[in-house]
Amino acid sequence: MRNPLSKSVVSIPPSGIRKFFDVASEMKDAITLGVGEPDFDTPWHIREEGIYSLEKGRTFYTSNAGLKELKVEICNYLNRKFELSYDYNKEVIVTVGGSEAIDIALRAMLEPGDEVLIPQPCYVSYLPCTILAGGTPVVIELKGENDFKLTRQQLLDSITDKTKVLILAFPNNPTGAIMDRDDLAQIVEVILEKDLIVISDEIYSELTYGSKHVSIASFPGMRERTIVINGFSKSYAMTGWRLGYAVGPALILEQMIKIHQFAIMCAPTTSQYAGIEAVKNGDPDVEMMRDAYDKRRRFVVHSIRGMGLECFEPFGAFYVFPCIKSLGMTSEEFATKLLQEEKVVVVPGTAFGDCGEGYLRISYAYSIENLKLALERMQKFVERHRK
Amino acid sequence: MREKILTAIDKNSKQSVADLAIMLGTTEEEVTRIIKELEDETIICGYPTLINWDKVQCERVTALIEVKVTPQRGLGFDKIAERIYQFDEVQSVYLMSGGFDLTVIIEGKTMREVANFVSEKLAPMDAVLSTGTHFVLKKYKEHGLPLVQTKHDERMLITP
Numbered sequence: 001m002r003n004p005l006s007k008s009v010v011s012i013p014p015s016g017i018r019k020f021f022d023v024a025s026e027m028k029d030a031i032t033l034g035v036g037e038p039d040f041d042t043p044w045h046i047r048e049e050g051i052y053s054l055e056k057g058r059t060f061y062t063s064n065a066g067l068k069e070l071k072v073e074i075c076n077y078l079n080r081k082f083e084l085s086y087d088y089n090k091e092v093i094v095t096v097g098g099s100e101a102i103d104i105a106l107r108a109m110l111e112p113g114d115e116v117l118i119p120q121p122c123y124v125s126y127l128p129c130t131i132l133a134g135g136t137p138v139v140i141e142l143k144g145e146n147d148f149k150l151t152r153q154q155l156l157d158s159i160t161d162k163t164k165v166l167i168l169a170f171p172n173n174p175t176g177a178i179m180d181r182d183d184l185a186q187i188v189e190v191i192l193e194k195d196l197i198v199i200s201d202e203i204y205s206e207l208t209y210g211s212k213h214v215s216i217a218s219f220p221g222m223r224e225r226t227i228v229i230n231g232f233s234k235s236y237a238m239t240g241w242r243l244g245y246a247v248g249p250a251l252i253l254e255q256m257i258k259i260h261q262f263a264i265m266c267a268p269t270t271s272q273y274a275g276i277e278a279v280k281n282g283d284p285d286v287e288m289m290r291d292a293y294d295k296r297r298r299f300v301v302h303s304i305r306g307m308g309l310e311c312f313e314p315f316g317a318f319y320v321f322p323c324i325k326s327l328g329m330t331s332e333e334f335a336t337k338l339l340q341e342e343k344v345v346v347v348p349g350t351a352f353g354d355c356g357e358g359y360l361r362i363s364y365a366y367s368i369e370n371l372k373l374a375l376e377r378m379q380k381f382v383e384r385h386r387k
Numbered sequence: 388m389r390e391k392i393l394t395a396i397d398k399n400s401k402q403s404v405a406d407l408a409i410m411l412g413t414t415e416e417e418v419t420r421i422i423k424e425l426e427d428e429t430i431i432c433g434y435p436t437l438i439n440w441d442k443v444q445c446e447r448v449t450a451l452i453e454v455k456v457t458p459q460r461g462l463g464f465d466k467i468a469e470r471i472y473q474f475d476e477v478q479s480v481y482l483m484s485g486g487f488d489l490t491v492i493i494e495g496k497t498m499r500e501v502a503n504f505v506s507e508k509l510a511p512m513d514a515v516l517s518t519g520t521h522f523v524l525k526k527y528k529e530h531g532l533p534l535v536q537t538k539h540d541e542r543m544l545i546t547p
Binding site for chain 1: 394395402406409410411412540542543544545546547
């Protein structure tokens with residue numbers, strides 16, 4: 001039989017997180033700090049709208065780009081929160097989670113050989129999606145000493161004449177790093193000068209602590225060269241609904257809609273109706289959840305520093321990214337032993353890129369009681385292994 | 388900070404001062420001082436425990452009583468409300484708008500005990516014009532917390 005497989009797909013290694021998942025799921029009664037999704041249920045008024053839409057028999061396809069009312073409300077929301085203005089008719093597409101938006105944005109823009117700059121550690125899909133879209137991923141290794149922000153110099157050093165796209169993902173999964181207005185201003189100059197396109201994954205935009213999220217698309221000259229990706233999963237605790245969106249210049253959006261039209265048809269109708277309620281009336285829920293995460297964030301950072309581990313203060317998302325180099329173990333060793341000895345699940349930093357070596361991702365999307373229990377066990381572990 | 392502390396302990400008063408200080412980004416001294424202030428000003432009036440008595444093998448009934456009263460000159464409803472809330476059986480008393488004046492929530496061991504309280508203590512008061520007693524059959528949610536279902540984490544162990 002002939003080889004049925006595509007070379008480029010085979011060349012992509014399976015997600016590092018997946019490997020660890022298989023080990024962890026065999027462990028009975030393990031406590032986990034490994035989850036990348038909110039612990040809150042979707043607020044009831046949002047779920048109720050989804051249920052109502054089903055009762056009303058709204059069980060058909062929507063237009064490819066999404067329900068008009070949802071697109072209008074998304075535009076209102078982006079304007080209200082981040083001073084971004086988009087035309088609901090031509091510059092918004094509702095997608096199956098932020099993940100689909102990442103995929104179709106890359107596919108709409110890349111030619112074979114085009115280089116895509118991917119600052120790591122980062123979410124697991126950027127690199128494989130770039131390869132699947134025919135592009136060449138170029139990793140930029142972010143540094144702990146820069147609080148995992150992308151610096152102007154690192155960006156400059158990575159640009160070649162083939163560089164086309166920069167993927168920015170702040171607030172960041174897995175580091176919890178953010179880039180504020182000044183940080184962004186530094187790189188915006190380079191982006192404009194080198195004529196790059198930006199895919200800005202702002203899925204955690206509602207989860208910043210202490211300062212409001214700034215979208216890179218709000219800088220002068222950036223709107224026409226930025227695809228902003230956002231969604232409902234993290235802000236409204238709606239991961240299972242699979243609902244996200246992308247906004248950007250019509251020139252690119254039009255092509256993204258074409259891919260979406262043929263590959264997906266439309267985002268789930270029930271989720272879209274629930275999404276209208278979320279984006280219209282969900283601000284108090286977001287505030288409540290942000291407040292809870294912020295408390296846990298302080299608690300976790302305090303506990304980890306109390307163990308004598310180095311941990312920079314994360315101001316976004318719901319992760320902390322402590323450094324474990326002082327223990328003389330690799331990330332994977334640490335995570336595996338912690339699981340075996342104390343039955344606590346954390347994700348090795350290397351699951352998010354090679355430069356995550358020496359770090360762990362700890363999620364604080366858990367109740368304080370759960371965090372306390374897990375961190376107590378982790379403390380025992382660290383004390384035992386400190387040489 | 389006062390409001391932050393109140394919101395933080397509203398649904399869980401069991402948290403230690405040390406934890407609160409960490410979570411709110413302040414010092415233990417400040418949390419202790421503010422809580423003391425809030426107690427002194429009777430903004431914090433107590434720290435009861437939310438118990439689902441239905442799950443315990445001991446009889447307990449709750450009744451909600453609608454009470455119509457005659458307000459007293461110069462004292463309004465406060466005087467009569469106080470006469471009512473002094474009884475140990477009374478859990479809550481609210482002044483209401485609408486068809487009646489006071490909502491009185493009574494807890495007793497048996498229905499008879501509650502009935503006796505109404506007929507012997509509450510109804511005969513001079514200012515009380517009428518009462519309407521409603522027994523609670525099942526409690527679903529109290530103080531913003533559901534009493535019935537226990538939730539478990541349905542998320543996978545690890546997700547990206």
